[in-house]
Amino acid sequence: MQEKRGRFITLEGGEGVGKSTNLNFVTQWFESRGIDFIQTREPGGTPLAEQLRELLLQKRDESVDPTAELLMVFAARAQHLNRVIRPALAAGQWVICDRFTDATYAYQGGGRGLDKSLIAQLEQTVQGDLRPDCVLLLDLDPEVGLQRAANTGEADRFESEQLAFFHKVREAYRARADADPARYAVIDASQGLAAVQDQLAAELDRLVVQP
Numbered sequence: 001m002q003e004k005r006g007r008f009i010t011l012e013g014g015e016g017v018g019k020s021t022n023l024n025f026v027t028q029w030f031e032s033r034g035i036d037f038i039q040t041r042e043p044g045g046t047p048l049a050e051q052l053r054e055l056l057l058q059k060r061d062e063s064v065d066p067t068a069e070l071l072m073v074f075a076a077r078a079q080h081l082n083r084v085i086r087p088a089l090a091a092g093q094w095v096i097c098d099r100f101t102d103a104t105y106a107y108q109g110g111g112r113g114l115d116k117s118l119i120a121q122l123e124q125t126v127q128g129d130l131r132p133d134c135v136l137l138l139d140l141d142p143e144v145g146l147q148r149a150a151n152t153g154e155a156d157r158f159e160s161e162q163l164a165f166f167h168k169v170r171e172a173y174r175a176r177a178d179a180d181p182a183r184y185a186v187i188d189a190s191q192g193l194a195a196v197q198d199q200l201a202a203e204l205d206r207l208v209v210q211p
């Protein structure tokens with residue numbers, strides 16, 4: 001008998017692209033279809049991983065070494081993946097995760113300039129062959145995104161980066177999508193919310209009928 005397995009979907013993009021707004025849309029869509037799912041996020045998703053998130057996001061006087069940052073991200077991911085995501089998928093639940101390893105390629109790879117092959121090694125070690133079935137990438141000019149995000153509370157350590165950092169993040173995300181178009185849905189987040197959500201719904205519909 002074929003193993004019952006839920007779908008693993010991630011939502012990605014730079015700052016202020018509309019992730020929170022559209023995450024609500026995705027979960028409502030699941031509910032309307034009667035799909036059994038969990039919603040989670042990275043860094044985070046377990047008590048330990050949420051503590052690592054706090055450490056990663058806190059602004060601090062000490063400058064954070066990029067490799068230390070990378071290892072903390074993957075430490076949180078190992079815990080989250082093995083304690084939450086894998087068990088949910090094995091039980092047939094769908095998983096919608098706010099950011100995952102594409103964010104590491106974008107922020108630590110693109111933004112911080114770390115070697116992609118180092119990220120790929122850690123990805124393989126921590127995840128084995130597990131990759132998202134579908135990455136929903138909200139793509140937006142960082143200048144617009146930062147303006148949108150400006151009204152949503154105090155900036156954390158990442159949000160405090162300069163514009164050039166976010167341009168590199170965007171380019172790294174887009175390069176990932178270009179290299180594997182079957183697994184990525186690039187959504188133009190400069191459109192009005194209704195158009196963004198029509199596209200999201202079309203992608204989700206496609207996943208339901210996929211074998």
Ligand SMILES: Nc1ncnc2c1ncn2[C@@H]1O[C@H](COP(=O)(O)OP(=O)(O)O)[C@@H](O)[C@H]1O
Nearest residue numbers: 015016017018019020021148149189191192193
């Ligand atoms: N497509 C869109 N067009 C215009 N404004 C948007 C759109 N999507 C989100 N917003 C607004 O942009 C701001 C940031 O959205 P949010 O969902 O919090 O983004 P993120 O979680 O990616 O930081 C909010 O005020 C939200 O209402």
Ligand SMILES: Cc1cn([C@H]2C[C@H](O)[C@@H](COP(=O)(O)OP(=O)(O)O)O2)c(=O)[nH]c1=O
Nearest residue numbers: 015042043073099100103104107108158159
């Ligand atoms: C998952 C992940 C997130 N991050 C960063 C990106 C975000 O700035 C931050 C927290 O993500 P998030 O909660 O999505 O923040 P926001 O809503 O402000 O976009 O963590 C990385 O640098 N690497 C990673 O692998």
